[in-house]
Amino acid sequence: MKDAMAHWLKFGVFGIQVSGVESFTDSTLLSDWKNVTSQYSGDDDARVLIAATSEITPQRIFSLLNMTEGADLLTSQYLLGLDVDSPERKSGDEIARMIKNYISAAGNRSLSWSVGGPQVGHMASLVGERLLRLYHVLLFTLPGTPFVDYGDEIGLEDLPKLPGQPASFNMTRMQWNNQHNFGFSESSQNADSASNVTVQSQDGDKTSVLALFRALSDLRGKERSLLHGEFVSLGSDQPDVCAYLRRWDQNERFLVLLNFGDTESAVSLTPPKAADLLTEAAVVLSTDPQRGEGQLSLRQLKLGASEGLLLRFPYVA
Incomplete structure (x- = not known):
């Protein structure tokens, strides 16, 4: 694992995310791995180690904090808070209650928020096109660290899920443009196709999901009330x-x-x-x-x- 981490850190990746930490039986693993990321960190070039869990209740999530203290952040699917195979519509009141409960349970500990990821799928596939933009506003305006997956900034959806397959099998590759394989690579596994869910098609369009995402990211980075x-x-x-x-x-x-x-x-x-x-x-x-x-x-x-x-x-x- 250390060799694999070092391989990618040498390429210049800014962090490593480790999933399924609730199943770890050795509490020293994350501290050991954190030592690896620290070796590639500089004063203005931090490398981070992120721990991820599939737990969705505040009590179970925060019970992991002592075990994952070697990591920089612990992220979860708390905001999703539902069975992704049979989603139920949540009201604004329910979302507000979930947020308040989570912030209260966290106390002075670092918060992070996400909706989607390799284990469950992209945000657009989970919440639907109607609510995608609204969830972007939510993630970028809550206290703590927002987590998004590649493609969430353009509303990328997953391939249809087949019975018994994990979500990671159905995650679509990043779509940069309408060239062969959407500009992702030279591989021939994806056919040429036209799509408005690409960076190229949304770049410069002030009404696009990408434009909203960029505006939120810019505000988040410079407004103290949103940051702190x-x-x-x-x-x-x-x-x-x-x-x-x-x-x-x-x-x-x-x-x-x-x-x-x-x-x-x-x-x-x-x-x-x-x-x-x-x-x-x-x-x-x-x-x-x-x-x-x-x-x-x-x-x-x-x-x-x-x-x-x-x-x-x-x-x-």
């Missing part, structure tokens, strides 16, 4: 809507509204304290490409079906 901010859950009179606030010191506040329903919702928010919200906020981005920019009244908010909306407003002493 406190998570404040907001009550809503609509069960399909999950709403929360991110705030840090005297920096701009970010308000996140996610409509998991398939119909439009008129939302009335209930902040913990009246001072938590102003009367209006500016639109930063929306999963609906048709929504314009400008200020919105927080007393008369309307969310489209499956819309994720990110708003900002200034700190007021």
Whole structure:
């Protein structure tokens, strides 16, 4: 295992992810492997070791933290929280409850979030095209580290699953362009095909999944409230809507509204304290490409079906 890790680290990969850590019986393995990644780390060039588990309950996930302390992060499928072979629709209330429970159980420990991966499949195949953009907004605005799989940034879906096959057998190769084999390699295993789910087709399209992904990634990297901010859950009179606030010191506040329903919702928010919200906020981005920019009244908010909306407003002493 150490030789395999060193092989890829020499190629310049920035990290190694190890799955199934809940089945490990030797607690020293991850520490040994962390020593390997550390050998290839520099001051501005860190190499990370990620531990991944298929556990979905906070208690089981956090019980692994002592065993996985040699790793830089522990990631799970907690947000999925359902049988992927018979998915059930989750409401905004349920998602909000799951998030609050997880943050509460974590305490001061590092958080990470993901929906999809080699063991379960790509995000678009799990949550559907209707909710894909909304889940991207969710992952990039929660406290902690967001994890996405290759192709999630363009809405890549998996091949149809055959009975008895693991998800990893059905994961589609990355689709860069519409050339032979989608520009992934010179292999002839994939036929030539036209697709709008490629980097090339979405690059420059302001309404694409890729454009939304890039905007969220850019905000996440430079806004302190999104990077370090406190998570404040907001009550809503609509069960399909999950709403929360991110705030840090005297920096701009970010308000996140996610409509998991398939119909439009008129939302009335209930902040913990009246001072938590102003009367209006500016639109930063929306999963609906048709929504314009400008200020919105927080007393008369309307969310489209499956819309994720990110708003900002200034700190007021």
